[in-house]
Each structure stands twice: as C-alpha cells, then as structure tokens.
Amino acid sequence: MADATTPTITRRNPFANEGFWLAMLGLGSFLLLWYAAVKWTPIQAFNRLPDPLTVVREWLSPTPSYGISIFTADYYVHILYSTYRALAAFTLAILLGVPLGIFMGWKRSVHQYAYSLFSLLRPVPPLAWVPIAILLFPGVEPAVIFVTFLVAFFAMTMNTYVGVKAIPEDYFRASACLGGTNTDILWDVIIPGAMPSIFTGLQIAMGAAWFSLAAGEMIAAQYGLGFLIWESYNLIQYPTIIIGMATLGLVGYLSSAAVRMVGNRLMAWREQRLGTGG
Amino acid sequence: MRDMLDLNSAAAAGKPAAAGKVSIRNVSKIYDPEGARVVALDNFSVDFAPGDFLAIVGPSGCGKSTLLNILAGFDTLTSGEVYLDDKLLASVDRPLAPGPDRVVVFQQGALFPWKTVLDNVTYGLMKQGRTPRAEAEARGIEMLKASGGLDRIAKSFPSQLSSGMQRRVEIIRALINDPKVLLLDEPFRAMDTVNKVTMHRHLLDIFRISQKTIMFITHDLEEALFLADRVIVMTTRPGTVKLDIKVDLPRPRTREMMASDAYIALKERTVMAVREEAQKAFERGEKEMA
Known part of the structure; x- marks a missing residue:
C-alpha cells in the first residue's frame, strides 16, 4: 500500500x-x-x-568543432524532429493500443482473435522492422514513425489489456444491475478501472518510443537525434555521438516524467489508501 | 434507529412501495452439462412474499451464490422458472438480464473506487435516465443523511471509509433505486464481530423502514436466525432445500433475544441440519465454488 x-x-x-x-x-x-x-x-x-570533459566542452561551446552544441540552431532542429516523431508515434500507439487492449480484455472473441498474432509479433525488435518499414511506406517520415510506433503500441495494448483483466467482475455486475448499459460499463467501469495500468503503459510506451526512435531514424535523411548519432559516426565526429545519445536519454526521461505527473494528477482516487476495498 | 424515519420518505419518494413477490420454481443449474456435469442447484423451489426477509444458509459451495446470481441475472439456469410479482422473469428460453429491480450488495463490496460516495449512490438513478442530476443528488444526500449522517462523507472516495461504512453506502446505493428485491450476498462475511453487530442493526432498521423483500445469503446460521423471517437451509451440492424454517421472533429484534428460549429452540432445530451438510461438504473435500 x-x-x-x-x-x-x-x-x-x-x-x-x-x-x-x-x-x-x-x-x-x-x-x-x-x-x-x-x-x-x-x-x-x-x-x-572522447572523454567526458571533451564532450561537455563541445556540448557547451559557442563554436563547436563538429558543428553541434547548445548554441547551434541545428541541435534544436534535431531535437524537434525527434520529439515530433516520438510524440506522433506515441499518440498513434495510444489511439490504436488503448481501444485494442480494452476490447481484448473485455470481449473474449477479440482476445482469441488477436492474442496469438500479437504474441508472435511482440518480440520482434524495432530494428528488425526497418526494412519492412522502408518497403511499406512511400516516404521517410511515415517509415520512421512506424518503426518508432511499434514497441510503444505493443506496450500500450498489453498494459491496457492486463488492466481490464484485473478489474473485479463485481464492478461489471454492479453497473449492470444498477441499470448500466454496455456503453456505461465501458465508461464507468472499464476505462477508470484500467486507468492505473493504462498510465503504466503510457510511461512504458513513452520510453519505448524514444528507444525505438534511434532505430527508426537510421532511415531518416536529414534530421533527428538518431540520425545525428549515425551521421556523426560516419563522419568520425565522436563527441557529437555522445551529445546525441545524452540528449536522447534526457529528453526521453523528461517526457516519461511528464506522463507520470499527469497520471498522478488524474488518479486522485488512487492516492487515498489503496487496497483497502476488501 | 433514531433518525431512520427520514429514510422512509426518502426511499418512498420514487413510487409507492413496490411489491416484490419472488417465486423460484424447480430451478436447476448444471455447469458444464456435456463434460464434468456439476449440479449446483437441483430442483430448487421457494416462494417468498413481498416484504419477506429470507435468509439462505448453507455450506460453501452449496449453490447459494448460484441461486443469487440467477436471480440477479448474472447467470443462466438449466431448467425451471423464476417469477417476480407473478411475471415470468427467467426461464431456460428467457435468459435474464441484470436490472435495477433486483439490486445486489456484493460479498467483497463493489462500490466504484474511482467515484465519490455520492456519485456511487446516485449511479443507478443517473443510469436509468429518469432522474435529473440535481434531483438524484438531493435524494442521495437525503438518504445518506437519514442513514446515520453519512452525508458528511458524500465527497469521500470509498477507500477512505471503513469497511462497515462502505457496506452501508453500498446498501444505500442499492436502496435508492427502489428495487423490488434486495439481494445480499454474504455482505458482512469479512467483518469482525463488533462491526457485524452494528451492521445487523443498520440492516434491520433499513428493512423495517423500507419494507423491501430481502434475500440474504450467508453461511452463518446465527446471523440468519437473528435477521430473517424465514431461514432456508440448503443441502450441500447439488443444492436443494433441506429445511425451511419460519423465525417467529418478534421485531424489532434485539441482541438479548439471542438468549431467549424461542431463539435457542430455533437454533437447536436448525443447527444439526447445517452441521450435517457442512460435514458432508467437508468430507467431500470440495473447494469453494459457485
């Protein structure tokens, strides 16, 4: 507790x-x-x-030797591109994952229909999807977002599904015997009941989007932190690799923390003594 | 017992006291009829009049919860019929949906933890869509207030309340819908003796004032005899009626009555029947089911 x-x-x-x-x-x-x-x-x-001092000096330098520091506009363009892709993938993962998870948890037939397919696809790492993504999508952006989206989507779906499954049967029954329809049960029982697990899913999905991003941005042509890392490797600009990695870690951490904060705010009922409802 | 009179007007504000005559005729329930064939209920019949407080006692797994689930509409029956006020409610061809005329109070408690006490209490009225929110809330507050001043916790979440208070709120949440039958599924099972005694007093007050038909499931014979007009002892699986006893202790019931000769005589008549069935269930080593 x-x-x-x-x-x-x-x-x-x-x-x-x-x-x-x-x-x-x-x-x-x-x-x-x-x-x-x-x-x-x-x-x-x-x-x-590069040693940490060299990296920090490059990172904070107004005139960086390899062109990327907190004083260059390009640095922020990379961050913005990556953020946009991670957020797009994250949003898509919510929009598709939450409903799918809810129906998998609620309706047995949907579960049977989707679960085995799901279990087979889930362990495939994002990097392995890159070729398919390139073949599948006409442009670079959709392909990058697709690769970034996948793991987040699986995390979102699984957490929502587990959350719905964990709701005690009696809440469904209570709603029904007080006159609740299926729609009422969805809004009054399933969504709030699965919400704690959905928020765990959001945090995991946010993290997953950021770590898949580096794989996705290998496809990217111009911008993005993942792209920056690969490009700097190819151009032997080693300090910039570390700057890219550290920035990825930082932005990823901050966005997960933001999700956690929103979650705690929204679930005020949970902050009371939880687990005494026996 | 003092300020409970308000509860009367609050409960009756909806419509005149509904009837609530329940007739269960030859109901059987077989789980997995093709395979293991577990007979939970076998040809179970009982009639109860409007305003009856009926307690059903039996060992774990005797099918008493199955019976409640069938009445509530959570489960189907394999044969037989259930009538409510002489209208066919459920049969094999007519599976029954849950509805606000038969509200259940659950064993583990099923207040929605994400809704405040007041939102829980008004849930039924809101969902049935016939009552404007303001009116539903006014009635909710009125009923909470009448039930020992619970209106002071209207804005609390269930997890902030003691289990006894949670149960009282849940009973109000059921009662506000003016159901024909109140179905109580061992609602005080997890409570200690002191809480139980308090809850019994509250329930008896509610019963006296609301005049509802109540079906109360329990495995505790003393609780059943203390509360009910009629106690039905069920056999262990397959569940049928073993004993059907009228409890003619006067109302209002007090704890002192539990020392009266009448009560002791009743207990002597029933306790052997209950023990016999519990023993049978124990020897079969059955795990709790249904």
Whole structure:
C-alpha cells in the first residue's frame, strides 16, 4: 500500500535525501570510470572514444568543432524532429493500443482473435522492422514513425489489456444491475478501472518510443537525434555521438516524467489508501 | 434507529412501495452439462412474499451464490422458472438480464473506487435516465443523511471509509433505486464481530423502514436466525432445500433475544441440519465454488 503513495511523497527537498546523494555518487563514479578508461588505460578501443570533459566542452561551446552544441540552431532542429516523431508515434500507439487492449480484455472473441498474432509479433525488435518499414511506406517520415510506433503500441495494448483483466467482475455486475448499459460499463467501469495500468503503459510506451526512435531514424535523411548519432559516426565526429545519445536519454526521461505527473494528477482516487476495498 | 424515519420518505419518494413477490420454481443449474456435469442447484423451489426477509444458509459451495446470481441475472439456469410479482422473469428460453429491480450488495463490496460516495449512490438513478442530476443528488444526500449522517462523507472516495461504512453506502446505493428485491450476498462475511453487530442493526432498521423483500445469503446460521423471517437451509451440492424454517421472533429484534428460549429452540432445530451438510461438504473435500 505504501508503494502506491510513495511517488507523491518523495517530492521534498532533494538535497536532504540520502537517495539523491547516492544517485549523484553513481553518476559521478560512472563519469570518472569513463574518463579513466579513455585517458589512463592502454586499451586502444577505449582511447578512441572522447572523454567526458571533451564532450561537455563541445556540448557547451559557442563554436563547436563538429558543428553541434547548445548554441547551434541545428541541435534544436534535431531535437524537434525527434520529439515530433516520438510524440506522433506515441499518440498513434495510444489511439490504436488503448481501444485494442480494452476490447481484448473485455470481449473474449477479440482476445482469441488477436492474442496469438500479437504474441508472435511482440518480440520482434524495432530494428528488425526497418526494412519492412522502408518497403511499406512511400516516404521517410511515415517509415520512421512506424518503426518508432511499434514497441510503444505493443506496450500500450498489453498494459491496457492486463488492466481490464484485473478489474473485479463485481464492478461489471454492479453497473449492470444498477441499470448500466454496455456503453456505461465501458465508461464507468472499464476505462477508470484500467486507468492505473493504462498510465503504466503510457510511461512504458513513452520510453519505448524514444528507444525505438534511434532505430527508426537510421532511415531518416536529414534530421533527428538518431540520425545525428549515425551521421556523426560516419563522419568520425565522436563527441557529437555522445551529445546525441545524452540528449536522447534526457529528453526521453523528461517526457516519461511528464506522463507520470499527469497520471498522478488524474488518479486522485488512487492516492487515498489503496487496497483497502476488501 | 433514531433518525431512520427520514429514510422512509426518502426511499418512498420514487413510487409507492413496490411489491416484490419472488417465486423460484424447480430451478436447476448444471455447469458444464456435456463434460464434468456439476449440479449446483437441483430442483430448487421457494416462494417468498413481498416484504419477506429470507435468509439462505448453507455450506460453501452449496449453490447459494448460484441461486443469487440467477436471480440477479448474472447467470443462466438449466431448467425451471423464476417469477417476480407473478411475471415470468427467467426461464431456460428467457435468459435474464441484470436490472435495477433486483439490486445486489456484493460479498467483497463493489462500490466504484474511482467515484465519490455520492456519485456511487446516485449511479443507478443517473443510469436509468429518469432522474435529473440535481434531483438524484438531493435524494442521495437525503438518504445518506437519514442513514446515520453519512452525508458528511458524500465527497469521500470509498477507500477512505471503513469497511462497515462502505457496506452501508453500498446498501444505500442499492436502496435508492427502489428495487423490488434486495439481494445480499454474504455482505458482512469479512467483518469482525463488533462491526457485524452494528451492521445487523443498520440492516434491520433499513428493512423495517423500507419494507423491501430481502434475500440474504450467508453461511452463518446465527446471523440468519437473528435477521430473517424465514431461514432456508440448503443441502450441500447439488443444492436443494433441506429445511425451511419460519423465525417467529418478534421485531424489532434485539441482541438479548439471542438468549431467549424461542431463539435457542430455533437454533437447536436448525443447527444439526447445517452441521450435517457442512460435514458432508467437508468430507467431500470440495473447494469453494459457485
């Protein structure tokens, strides 16, 4: 029960929190290890990589050696393109995944119809869809969005489905015996009942969209963080690779956090003592 | 028992007291007739008059919940008929849909956790679409208030209430629809004795004032004898009527009556029947089902 409420209470002063300092320690030792591996070891594979200081200097430089830093317009164009694609894929995943998940959980026939197909397609990684996406779609944008969309869509559908399945049968019955129609049951029982699981799905889908994006943007011709990473590799602009990766991680994290915040806001009924409804 | 008189006017505001005569005739229910053939109910018949408080007692898995589910419209029957106020309600050819004339109060409690108390209480009136929201809410508040001042928790969510209060709200949510029959499926099963005693008093108040026909499912014989006008003891599966006992203790019932000779005589008559069936069920090692 405590678990359900913790995310809302932890928003105190972060510096007073031991967890915060441990997280900082983790991050710091990673950077140190990275620096040491690049600078101080005799291993060639490591020495080729840029060290963290070089990356940060490039990232914050008004005149970056490889053309990308927080002072260049291109940097933001890449972010905007990626954000647009991730959001488009995410939105599509919600629009298609939530209804499919609801009907799979609600109607046995839909479940039987879709589930095995679904289970077969779900483990296929986004990278493996790239050739099909190129063949399937006329333009670059739809193909990129399709590859970005897939994992998010599967996550959305599965979480919605599990959420509907977990609703106690008695809520359906209570609605029906108080005069609720099928439509009422959908709006009053299924959607609010599955909402906690749908929001977990949204967070996972948001994350999934961002990590599939890099695969999708290999197809991209000009812009996007995934594109930037590959392009910088081809052009031997190694610090820019790291800038692209770090930016991807950061933007992905921020968007998942935004989804989580909206979720906590919307499910006020859940923040009360949950799990006592026995 | 004090401020409950308001509940009367609140409940009757809808229409004059509905009848609520239930007649269950030769009802059988067989699960999986082609395969395992589990006979849950076998030729079960009982009639109850409007305003009867009928308790059905039996060991776990005797088919008492199946009976309630058939009446509520959650389950179909394999043979027989159910009549409500002399109208055919359910038969083999006429599967029954759930409806607000037979509202269930559930064993685990089924208030919608995402709706406030008031939204739960007015749910039935809103969904049946005959009552404007303002009027439904006014009636909801009125009934909550009449039931021991529950209107003060109208804006709370169910998870903020004790299980006893949740159950009281759920009973009001059923009652506000002016159902012909109130179906109570072991609603106090998970409660401790103190809470149970309080809930019994509330339920008896509600019964006295609303004059509803009540079917109360329980495995607790004392609870059944204390509450009901009539107690039906069911046999273990296949479920049929083993004993049909009229409880002629006067109303209002008090806890002291449980020490009276009349009560003890009743208990002696029934307790053996219940034990016998429980023993049979135990020996079969049946897991709870239906």
